[in-house]
Amino acid sequence: DAGVIQSPRHEVTEMGQEVTLRCKPISGHDYLFWYRQTMMRGLELLIYFNNNVPIDDSGMPEDRFSAKMPNASFSTLKIQPSEPRDSAVYFCASSGPPGQGPYEQYFGPGTRLTVT
Amino acid sequence: KQEVTQIPAALSVPEGENLVLNCSFTDSAIYNLQWFRQDPGKGLTSLLLIQSSQREQTSGRLNASLDKSSGRSTLYIAASQPGDSATYLCALYSGAGSYQLTFGKGTKLSVIP
Numbered sequence: 001d002a003g004v005i006q007s008p009r010h011e012v013t014e015m016g017q018e019v020t021l022r023c024k025p026i027s028g029h030d031y032l033f034w035y036r037q038t039m040m041r042g043l044e045l046l047i048y049f050n051n052n053v054p055i056d057d058s059g060m061p062e063d064r065f066s067a068k069m070p071n072a073s074f075s076t077l078k079i080q081p082s083e084p085r086d087s088a089v090y091f092c093a094s095s096g097p098p099g100q101g102p103y104e105q106y107f108g109p110g111t112r113l114t115v116t
Numbered sequence: 117k118q119e120v121t122q123i124p125a126a127l128s129v130p131e132g133e134n135l136v137l138n139c140s141f142t143d144s145a146i147y148n149l150q151w152f153r154q155d156p157g158k159g160l161t162s163l164l165l166i167q168s169s170q171r172e173q174t175s176g177r178l179n180a181s182l183d184k185s186s187g188r189s190t191l192y193i194a195a196s197q198p199g200d201s202a203t204y205l206c207a208l209y210s211g212a213g214s215y216q217l218t219f220g221k222g223t224k225l226s227v228i229p
Contacts, residue, residue, distance in 0.1 A: 031215060042221040043205070056216070091159060095215070103148055103209050105217055107160040 004108035006092050012114045018080040021111045024073055025094030033093040033105065034067055034077050043091070049075065082115045089113070118143045118210055122220035129196055130228050137191040137223045139206035144184045147211025151180050151191050154203045154222070163204075164191070168211075196227045 005024040013019055025032045033048040047057040052069045060067070064083070069075040079086055089112050093105040119142045129135050139149070148167045152160040164173045164180040166189070172181040179192040189206055203224045207217040 033216065043207075043219040045216040048216060050215075093160075103211070103215070104150060104162060104165050105207075106162070107152075109159040112157070 004092055004094055004106055006090075006108035006111050008111060009109060010112050010114075012116065013082055014116055015083055016081045017115075018078065019082045019086075019113060019115075021077040021090050021092075021113070023075045023077070023092030023108060025075070025092070026106055027073070029094035029096055029106075030072070031095045031105075032069060032075050033095075034075070035091040035093065035107075037089045037091060037110070046077070046090075079113075082113075084115045087113055087115050118146075118208060118218045120206060120208055120218050120220040122204075122206060122223050124223060125221065126224040126226070128226040128228060131196060131198060133196050133227075134192070134194050135196055135225070137193070137204050137225070139189040139191070139220055141187045141189075141208055141218075143210065144187055145210060146184065147209045149180075149182055149189050150207045150209070150217065151178075151189075152205045152207065154205060156202075160205065193225075196225075198227045198229050201225055201227050 007022045030051050034046040035043050037043045046059045047067045048055055049069045065079055067077045089110045091110045092108045095105045121140045150165045151163045153163050154160050166173050166180055166182045177194040182189045203222040205219055205222040207219045209217055
């Protein structure tokens with residue numbers, strides 16, 4: 001398996017523009033997670049899905065952020081409108097179901113977002 | 117709410133030294149603990165995972181231990197090499213309904229040749 005795939009790897013945009021980040025989880029994994037990493041706050045969970053359904057979006061900072069998972073092999077995280085404080089590295093991770101042996105998350109390479 | 121602390125935030129050692137990275141957590145009710153490595157500009161690579169019923173895991177020069185009663189985990193790196201330079205993060209899964217990992221902020225390790 002190619003692992004978790006994210007695109008783009010780098011995104012530079014101007015304040016006010018819409019940004020869409022994409023993720024393809026590992027085949028067979030039914031949990032998908034979106035994280036954000038900043039120097040100040042470290043890694044924070046934004047939202048996670050189970051079987052394409054959003055389960056916990058309490059980490060989504062505000063209404064400008066939205067995430068979808070239209071099928072088991074694709075998810076998007078959208079920011080509209082973007083602001084400079086959204087600049088961070090966004091990671092996608094996937095896992096199999098907890099309770100079936102060790103619970104381990106596998107991370108993608110991340111998307112480095114810069115909003116100017 | 118589970119809190120994870122990693123001290124020190126940065127560590128510099130000469131090549132060849134054995135070293136220990138520390139991770140402490142406030143709630144001992146955990147399902148498992150995972151150690152990750154993150155290279156600059158890269159994603160997270162899982163190094164070791166310890167289930168709550170285990171006390172340690174080993175992979176090559178790495179050994180991770182878990183003491184739930186004291187709320188601590190350590191990552192031991194033997195005979196450090198410059199290629200070990202990276203940020204090391206520990207993360208906990210509580211197993212109590214929410215399937216998120218709670219991360220520490222990491223220890224940035226520099227191994228000097």
